[in-house]
Amino acid sequence: MQDIARYIGRLDVCLMTPDGKPRTVTLNGQTRTLKSPQMTTCTAALLPGNRLLTNNHCYYNDVMVAAGFTFVQEARINFGYTAADFTGDVKTYAVSTRELARDEKLDAMVLQIFGADANEALGGHVPMVMQPRVRPRRALTMIHHPNGDPQQFSSGTCQVHPDQSKLPEEASQLRHSCETTGGSSGSLLLDARSLAVVGLHNQGGLHGRGGFNGGHKIAAVEAALGLGFQAKAAPEPVVIPKPDPETLAQEALTEALQLDGIEARRAALENVVLQFPDSRAARSAGFTLDLMISKRDPEVEAAVALTKALSLQGAAQTQALSDLLQAYPGTTAAKSASTFLTTAMASKSDTPVAVTDGLARLERPDEAPRFDGNTLFVAGAKLTGHGAVRVVGADPGSVFRTGDMVVRVGGATVESAASLYLKLSGAARKMQGRMNVEVLRNGRNLGVTVRLSGVEQEVGATLLSRALADGDFRFDGYRLSYGELEFGGSVAVEVIGAGETARLRVGDRVVSVDGEPVRSVPAFYLRLRKASGQGKSNLRLGVARAGRTWSVTMPVGRLKP
Incomplete structure (x- = not known):
């Protein structure tokens, strides 16, 4: 990487208006007045023949041109600018103000260094090897000068974006997640394993809620401009006979973190914890969920703690449920934890275990649906939630399983535990006896049938809209x-x-x-x-x-x- 970085430089471009007067422009949503001349920066790569590859918009930015900055007064390339405090080793060369070649559609441009032999002084040029095929999630790396700062490397989260799969194979566009800012334009995107050139970065778009940055495949740029890059096939992916749980968990975590919308992201992270309970990715998902939760809502915190506890087994689960009871007394999740502990004790004993006061009781399948304003008791299970209704407790004989998400009932989408209760109680009043419910379990949609009996006459005392207590x-x-x-x-x-x-x-x-x-x-x-x-x-x-x-x-x- 350091060898290649020698041939990546900061391109300084001095733009002018014909009359030398300032102009008002709007860039990135901000309107400001720019003096003439005005200096901008990009990143460029040294090719054979003292040529430079960068973006077309480094000279011909549509907004700047429309405002009147139509002349390139001067351009220079700076190699070896790696630290703001140590500039003695920087090598600067003059660059022609007229391009050798350019392609507006691909936002690519070739410039010429003049007055010196940069190839000889630097000992070469970037490797002229390209990787024509682009695979989603392929690890990338990038060498650039963001904001004109000293040279930086992008790696880690730098990869071909999953949305690349939405584009046809023949498309020139390249979507990636390498973090960039102004000044990164014109940077080469390299395959992290082989360091072959994959693409040419040209625009931002990645943000905290998702999105992706853009560029064009180097194969398309080579076909248009004839730069001399030679194709090198991408290494074949390693074939694993059996899925590796850690790899699957990490992929699920990556997809979850890239989802737009906090609720969708939270649900996906919870799914990682449930599906891969012993993986490093599950621990990371748990930490992320903790950061997403408002500390002022113990009910939400307790619900997440319950989800984590139910993903454990044996003594670890018992300890986690006990810890939840101490940390979040009085919450709905604590009542569910009490029920799970009581049920577990009963299953280990030949004699029934008495349920102590204050513990919620699981309803039998032949009992009527009951709702307390937050939790629905039906068919030997407890369901709760708004927007997404989840089963937080189910006895061994129930048609539900802990962790199920109820998505539809009677063909209609379920929006909350309250709406599900209204559907079930309505069916019970009509003496239907049964109701079809669709649940999402371990990534699969399953249909279950809930047996119903008459609704108790005390339904009017539910908390769907109960008044506050009298008081001064x-x-x-x-x-x-x-x-x-x-x-x-x-x-x-x-x-x-x-x-x-x-x-x-x-x-x-x-x-x-x-x-x-x-x-x-x-x-x-x-x-x-x-x-x-x-x-x-x-x-x-x-x-x-x-x-x-x-x-x-x-x-x-x-x-x-």
């Missing part, structure tokens, strides 16, 4: 107290304290009162006081949590002294 309210200028709830916040009204039986959680936000937006705690207090003075009995609160909004009814109560 008090305001101290900062926080509003109401029963076992405390509201605070300077910008948004947020629950900052909640008792174990409160219907709201810490972190929930109150966004409206009786349909009118509420943006501060004092405003919320004034609405309560006004309603109390008018003898009003209830207020309807709009509550938001994790991107979901619903309504609850709050009795007004009395103002404390």
Whole structure:
């Protein structure tokens, strides 16, 4: 790599307007005034015959040309610029302001060094070996001058992007994930194993949410400009008789991290943990999930801890479930952990094990579906979630398995545990007796049949829209107290304290009162006081949590002294 790097330099280009006056241009979404002359930088590679290969837009940038920067006053190439503080070994050569050849479609241009023999002074040129075939996820490396800085190497995450497979084989475009910035234009993309040239980088597009950088295959550039590159076949992939779990896990982790959308990425990472529990990739996925979780939502943290615990076996699983009970008491996941531990103890004993107070009880398949506002109990299993409904607990006789994701019921998409409950309870009321449910299990879609019986008459007591408990309210200028709830916040009204039986959680936000937006705690207090003075009995609160909004009814109560 260091040998090749000797022939990669920073190309300085001095652009001018015909009248020498400044121009206003818009680059990367920012409008600014540029003086004339204006210097820009690119990266270029030394070829035989003192030629340079770089991007066409280094001389002919569409935005700059449209603004009037149509003349190249001067150009120079700097080799050996590897440290800002040590420039004594830098070799600088004058470059012709007119190109030898260029191809606008491929954004490729060949320039000529004049006044000196750079090939002789540097002892050669970049290897004129190219790799015509491009495979997705093929490891790459890149030598460039981002932002005109000293020479840098890109590797590690530098590879042919998976989306390359979406392009036809004959396409010239090359999609990659090598990190670049302005000044990297014109860099060669090299195969990380053979160091043969694969492509010519020319544009950005990679960002924190995904995307990819762009370039063109060197084979297309060679065909258009006749540079002298010789084809070298890509090394044949190593054939592994049996899939290597570590490799499969790492590939799954890479795909998960490249997904757009936090929910899709979280679901894919959870799948890595479940499918490859003992792999390094699973540990990395677990750490990433921990970083993605808001520390203010113990329910979400506990759910992830439960997922990790259920991926373990034997004593390790028992210890993880016990740790979860201590770390997240009172959460839904803790109740599920209690149930799993109790079920495990029962399976190891010939006599039934009594379920202690406070432990959730798994329903038998012949019992009615029941919903407590967060968890659905049906067919010997516990299901919970919004957006994605997962089975967090299932006894050995259940048609469900822990880790199943419920995707459809009766042909309709499942959006939440509440919507699934409504479907099942509706079928039970109609005496249908059975309901077809589609689940995703270990990457496969399976159909299961849930047996139903009549719905209990106490369904009206579910928490789908249960009112808050009655209570007096008090305001101290900062926080509003109401029963076992405390509201605070300077910008948004947020629950900052909640008792174990409160219907709201810490972190929930109150966004409206009786349909009118509420943006501060004092405003919320004034609405309560006004309603109390008018003898009003209830207020309807709009509550938001994790991107979901619903309504609850709050009795007004009395103002404390």
